[in-house]
Amino acid sequence: MLPNALQPSVTDHTPVLGEEVRELLAVRPGDTIVDGTFGAGGHSALLAANLQGRGKLIAIDRDPTVRPHFERVRRHLGVPARFLRGEFSIVLGQLAGNGVRADAILLDLGVSSMQIDRPERGFTYAVDAPLDMRMDPTAEPSAADLVNEAGERELQAVFRRYGEERYARQIARAIVKRRRARPFERTGELVETIKEAIPAPARFGDGHPAKRVFQALRIAVNDELGELERALPSAVEMLRPGGRIAVISFHSLEDRIVKRFLQAQAKGCTCPPELPVCVCGREPTVRLLTKKAVRPSPRELAENPRSASARLRAAARTGEA
Numbered sequence: 001m002l003p004n005a006l007q008p009s010v011t012d013h014t015p016v017l018g019e020e021v022r023e024l025l026a027v028r029p030g031d032t033i034v035d036g037t038f039g040a041g042g043h044s045a046l047l048a049a050n051l052q053g054r055g056k057l058i059a060i061d062r063d064p065t066v067r068p069h070f071e072r073v074r075r076h077l078g079v080p081a082r083f084l085r086g087e088f089s090i091v092l093g094q095l096a097g098n099g100v101r102a103d104a105i106l107l108d109l110g111v112s113s114m115q116i117d118r119p120e121r122g123f124t125y126a127v128d129a130p131l132d133m134r135m136d137p138t139a140e141p142s143a144a145d146l147v148n149e150a151g152e153r154e155l156q157a158v159f160r161r162y163g164e165e166r167y168a169r170q171i172a173r174a175i176v177k178r179r180r181a182r183p184f185e186r187t188g189e190l191v192e193t194i195k196e197a198i199p200a201p202a203r204f205g206d207g208h209p210a211k212r213v214f215q216a217l218r219i220a221v222n223d224e225l226g227e228l229e230r231a232l233p234s235a236v237e238m239l240r241p242g243g244r245i246a247v248i249s250f251h252s253l254e255d256r257i258v259k260r261f262l263q264a265q266a267k268g269c270t271c272p273p274e275l276p277v278c279v280c281g282r283e284p285t286v287r288l289l290t291k292k293a294v295r296p297s298p299r300e301l302a303e304n305p306r307s308a309s310a311r312l313r314a315a316a317r318t319g320e321a
């Protein structure tokens with residue numbers, strides 16, 4: 001039987017903003033879907049249902065542990081599907097360069113519940129585990145490498161820039177002092193150092209005291225912002241006229257990159273505003289489908305609190321479909 005949106009999901013994962021993504025990407029039978037962040041395959045399954053057995057899916061993920069999930073989901077998709085393991089910035093660039101064209105591209109950024117819920121991956125401050133945080137466990141650096149090798153100023157900049165951590169300086173200093181005695185290996189050691197470095201009242205303030213440093217390290221370890229910046233141009237290049245791209249981000253730094261990129265592509269012209277007429281001759285490459293970022297509904301928020309920070313933006317490639 002072909003997958004159908006009304007069937008129970010073929011994955012046990014509820015995709016964030018699933019219905020909104022499905023509406024905005026408006027996949028039709030015969031289309032080629034590219035899911036740049038396959039994860040547990042929740043979005044892929046939902047989108048592939050619209051293909052009604054005609055079309056294909058290209059799934060990308062940098063995490064090798066995703067492959068078995070892909071194999072499981074693939075059997076239920078009803079269309080040819082292949083899995084390409086690697087960073088989406090590289091894979092999308094290769095696909096675009098090889099002339100592969102897509103009708104729908106999705107990037108659902110950040111880490112998956114599967115990754116967070118496996119303590120041994122080291123993404124969470126809630127459990128003592130190896131200090132790792134790599135989405136691709138074969139890549140470098142790990143969070144431990146960064147914490148043990150980066151200079152104090154670099155650590156401070158990472159915590160401030162990617163985590164908006166108020167006590168970035170104190171935490172970076174405490175890390176450098178502690179690692180002189182013994183390198184960091186475990187998440188618990190880092191959590192302890194953070195707690196000791198910040199003033200006592202801040203330990204009980206806005207969420208877990210290690211939350212912002214862990215977010216910052218994860219973004220730096222996986223070069224999440226660089227990946228996004230490099231991937232977006234290739235994604236737009238890959239779209240057929242009328243093809244659509246949707247991006248779900250989970251913090252303001254990512255959302256800003258998506259917003260600015262799509263706005264610039266929708267504008268086309270890059271001439272300085274003081275020029276009376278356009279001399280660059282650049283035409284818009286996309287039409288915005290979302291003027292403002294789409295947020296989860298109150299119902300989704302109640303059912304899935306992890307969706308709270310999600311923001312969805314989408315655009316369609318210019319030209320006749």
Ligand SMILES: C[S@@+](CC[C@H](N)C(=O)[O-])C[C@H]1O[C@@H](n2cnc3c(N)ncnc32)[C@H](O)[C@@H]1O
Pocket residue numbers: 013014015016036037038039040041042043044060061062063066086087088089108109110111112113135227228
């Ligand atoms: C939020 S999850 C995606 C969940 C998926 N949409 C679903 O419904 O199951 C993000 C996934 O994208 C992968 N990922 C994140 N950044 C990536 C990148 N730059 N290149 C390739 N995969 C990436 C992660 O390994 C993770 O599996």
